[in-house]
Amino acid sequence: MNSWAEISEQHLTANYRAVLHIAGPDLPVLAVIKANAYGHSAELCAPLLARAGAPWLGVTDAEEGVRVRNSLTTAGMPLTCQPEVLVMCGPAPEDADAIVHHHLTPVVWDPAQMEELNRAASATPAQLSVHLEVDTGMSRQGLAAGSAFNRTLEVLGKCRHLQLTGVLTHLASAEVSGAAQTREQLAEFSHLLTAVARHRFRPRWLHVGNTSAIDNAKLTSEPSDPVTPMAWLREFADRFGARPMLRSGLALYGHALPLDSLTDSRLHPHLHPVLTWKTRIRSLTDVPAGAAIGYNATFRAARPMRLALIPVGYADGLRRELSATNTRPGGWTLVHGQRAPIVGRVSMNLTTIDVTCIPEARIGEEVTLLGPGITAADHAQIAGTIPYEILCGIRPTVRRLVAPLTSEPTFAPVTTAPVPSI
Numbered sequence: 001m002n003s004w005a006e007i008s009e010q011h012l013t014a015n016y017r018a019v020l021h022i023a024g025p026d027l028p029v030l031a032v033i034k035a036n037a038y039g040h041s042a043e044l045c046a047p048l049l050a051r052a053g054a055p056w057l058g059v060t061d062a063e064e065g066v067r068v069r070n071s072l073t074t075a076g077m078p079l080t081c082q083p084e085v086l087v088m089c090g091p092a093p094e095d096a097d098a099i100v101h102h103h104l105t106p107v108v109w110d111p112a113q114m115e116e117l118n119r120a121a122s123a124t125p126a127q128l129s130v131h132l133e134v135d136t137g138m139s140r141q142g143l144a145a146g147s148a149f150n151r152t153l154e155v156l157g158k159c160r161h162l163q164l165t166g167v168l169t170h171l172a173s174a175e176v177s178g179a180a181q182t183r184e185q186l187a188e189f190s191h192l193l194t195a196v197a198r199h200r201f202r203p204r205w206l207h208v209g210n211t212s213a214i215d216n217a218k219l220t221s222e223p224s225d226p227v228t229p230m231a232w233l234r235e236f237a238d239r240f241g242a243r244p245m246l247r248s249g250l251a252l253y254g255h256a257l258p259l260d261s262l263t264d265s266r267l268h269p270h271l272h273p274v275l276t277w278k279t280r281i282r283s284l285t286d287v288p289a290g291a292a293i294g295y296n297a298t299f300r301a302a303r304p305m306r307l308a309l310i311p312v313g314y315a316d317g318l319r320r321e322l323s324a325t326n327t328r329p330g331g332w333t334l335v336h337g338q339r340a341p342i343v344g345r346v347s348m349n350l351t352t353i354d355v356t357c358i359p360e361a362r363i364g365e366e367v368t369l370l371g372p373g374i375t376a377a378d379h380a381q382i383a384g385t386i387p388y389e390i391l392c393g394i395r396p397t398v399r400r401l402v403a404p405l406t407s408e409p410t411f412a413p414v415t416t417a418p419v420p421s422i
């Protein structure tokens with residue numbers, strides 16, 4: 001095995017609790033496990049988050065949703081006790097039957113999606129629950145104000161086999177304190193919801209906000225007006241007779257983006273990285289001073305060095321930007337708790353690290369690529385990207401839980417409080 005990822009059950013559960021705590025009472029949090037739980041394995045994480053009480057899980061597409069449903073069933077959860085599963089990227093036309101069959105809830109915004117789902121749902125007695133995404137200013141996914149808005153809602157209203165159970169939008173600048181864009185997006189959300197209500201839809205859930213929105217206490221407020229986004233969302237949902245909900249992914253895995261200077265992260269002190277990515281030393285070489293190391297001799301040994309070879313490279317998601325030259329340090333790994341810097345270029349499947357000063361470094365010794373002491377944020381900074389891309393990009397041979405479930409858990413059914421009508 002070239003590399004593996006250890007997933008900490010305790011940290012995942014503790015992070016979810018920390019997010020709930022910061023979000024405050026009565027604010028459920030949809031646990032985002034799209035993109036294979038940001039590289040952590042959606043199938044490993046889904047049962048743990050369900051046990052931690054997540055009422056909703058968010059997946060990328062129907063295929064991932066089916067895998068998640070199966071993982072919950074395999075973990076012993078009857079369907080009626082499983083969280084709802086939101087297909088966040090919307091349905092591909094060929095996925096409609098699988099969505100109905102596996103009780104997934106698709107995000108929709110386009111009449112063609114609604115009609116296809118309505119056709120698929122007509123095969124079963126129950127209505128298919130769908131969430132409408134409205135575009136409030138990101139110009140990415142969702143139904144925006146304009147000529148198609150009312151027409152699309154009319155189509156949805158005619159789809160008898162569909163039930164609109166939620167409306168959501170996504171914020172583009174949630175990590176920016178007091179961002180004008182966020183204020184504008186929330187105002188637009190309120191405006192579009194009023195229009196949705198005029199079409200006599202009574203969505204049960206309204207959701208908005210990601211990890212940074214939860215973290216960013218001053219999201220919507222001027223410095224003189226300390227309204228938290230959570231308070232705003234609660235009040236807002238109340239006005240529409242719906243339940244408010246937040247969505248969080250990054251924080252569940254133990255990370256949060258730095259917020260801009262005005263606001264301290266409230267989440268960060270409570271988060272613990274869930275994933276540790278490891279490999280083992282494959283071989284050791286002693287090289288004399290002057291030896292060229294790796295492609296194009298971008299690094300030359302200034303003194304005799306002991307190099308360890310690890311069987312991981314950019315094909316596994318170890319970013320090539322972590323390469324080091326003599327003048328520009330790159331990334332590092334940890335061997336026996338000590339830093340072993342990457343030397344020369346990261347190649348496709350192989351990387352050399354400097355273990356000259358680590359006598360414990362032997363063939364077969366564990367090497368930590370990501371984990372305590374070398375975080376996804378460190379890799380992201382060196383590679384000029386965001387921790388999301390680092391986490392999603394790693395390809396360990398296997399991912400496994402480090403604290404497997406022992407005791408038989410009991411499941412409370414996911415209950416939904418009755419919602420007064422508008």
Ligand SMILES: *Cc1c(COP(=O)(O)O)cnc(C)c1O
Pocket residue numbers: 032034088169170209210211212247248249250251
């Ligand atoms: C990915 C995603 C999230 C989660 O974002 P985090 O920053 O990881 O918390 C929330 N909402 C939507 C619509 C997303 O696509």
